[in-house]
Amino acid sequence: MNxxxxxxxxxxxxxxxxxxxxxxxxxxEYYKQTKTHLDDEEINFLMEDEFSFDEDTDDEREIRKKKxxxxxxxxxxxxxxxxxxxKYYQELKAGSRLTPEQQKAQEFFNxxxxxxxxxxxxxxxxxxxxxxxTNNFFGDGFKGFEYNVGDKKFRFxxxxxxxxxxxxxxVNNFVGKFLNEKTGALEDAAxxxxxxxxxxxxxxxxxxxxxxxxxxxxxxSIAKAKNISMNPRQSHGKATNTxxxxxxxxxxxxxxxxxxxxx
Numbered sequence: 001m002n003x004x005x006x007x008x009x010x011x012x013x014x015x016x017x018x019x020x021x022x023x024x025x026x027x028x029e030y031y032k033q034t035k036t037h038l039d040d041e042e043i044n045f046l047m048e049d050e051f052s053f054d055e056d057t058d059d060e061r062e063i064r065k066k067k068x069x070x071x072x073x074x075x076x077x078x079x080x081x082x083x084x085x086x087k088y089y090q091e092l093k094a095g096s097r098l099t100p101e102q103q104k105a106q107e108f109f110n111x112x113x114x115x116x117x118x119x120x121x122x123x124x125x126x127x128x129x130x131x132x133x134t135n136n137f138f139g140d141g142f143k144g145f146e147y148n149v150g151d152k153k154f155r156f157x158x159x160x161x162x163x164x165x166x167x168x169x170x171v172n173n174f175v176g177k178f179l180n181e182k183t184g185a186l187e188d189a190a191x192x193x194x195x196x197x198x199x200x201x202x203x204x205x206x207x208x209x210x211x212x213x214x215x216x217x218x219x220x221s222i223a224k225a226k227n228i229s230m231n232p233r234q235s236h237g238k239a240t241n242t243x244x245x246x247x248x249x250x251x252x253x254x255x256x257x258x259x260x261x262x263x
Contacts, residue, residue, distance in 0.1 A: 018081045023074045027051075030077030033084070131169070138165040147206035154206065 018026055024047065031043045038046070051070040053063045144157040158164055167173050178192035179185065186192060198205050 016081075016085065018078060018085075023070065026077050026081070027070070027074055030073075030080055034080070134165060134169055138162070145202075148203045149207045149210045154210070 018029070021029065027047060028043060031038065031046070032040075035043065035046075051066050051073075053066050055063065138161050142158070142161050144155045146153050146155050174195070175192075178188040178195075180187045
């Protein structure tokens with residue numbers, strides 16, 4: 001009613017299902033619209049006179065003629081009423097009964113409806129394109145994700161490709177991890193922004209940890225090359241065997257230090 005400017009009577013007319021009416025009710029409605037000069041009592045009299053009969057007293061041929069006449073008139077009534085409803089709807093849709101303000105509102109609604117339909121079609125095309133390219137990427141040739149680290153490339157192998165594809169086909173699966181399940185509000189801001197930064201800078205993150213790994217490996221190699229021993233030094237007074245002359249400290253008193261030479 002808001003779209004067309006019609007009233008409750010118009011709404012009833014447009015939504016009347018004439019196929020659910022019995023023959024006499026449909027015929028009466030037909031006469032009310034086509035014989036507007038007659039009142040209800042006159043219409044009932046006319047219908048009774050033209051189509052009523054008595055099975056016991058009336059001639060069989062006359063009864064058959066009235067049945068056929070009723071059937072034809074009911075068919076005409078149904079065709080007329082359905083056509084009238086369709087025509088009436090087209091008139092309302094065209095805005096013939098709208099005020100200037102209602103006409104502007106109707107035009108705005110029509111533009112909005114058209115824009116919505118076009119947007120929906122574009123969304124369907126984009127969704128189809130996304131699905132097609134995703135399926136191709138995760139096809140038989142998919143082995144994992146490659147990362148550029150300087151002039152080198154490294155691959156992160158993925159064993160469950162189908163599971164990864166299904167999860168990543170809906171971006172809500174990513175965002176939803178950081179939202180409150182009941183309210184939908186952001187709950188884990190640190191996790192969300194860290195994950196999103198990593199997703200937007202994958203090669204830079206890979207390079208950082210690659211360089212860090214190289215630095216750690218270099219430190220370990222230098223430490224091994226120096227062969228630094230962390231064992232405690234041996235205490236004085238313990239003899240050490242060598243292939244040459246042997247010396248033994250007999251006293252740690254510098255004033256009375258004595259040496260004994262073994263040959």
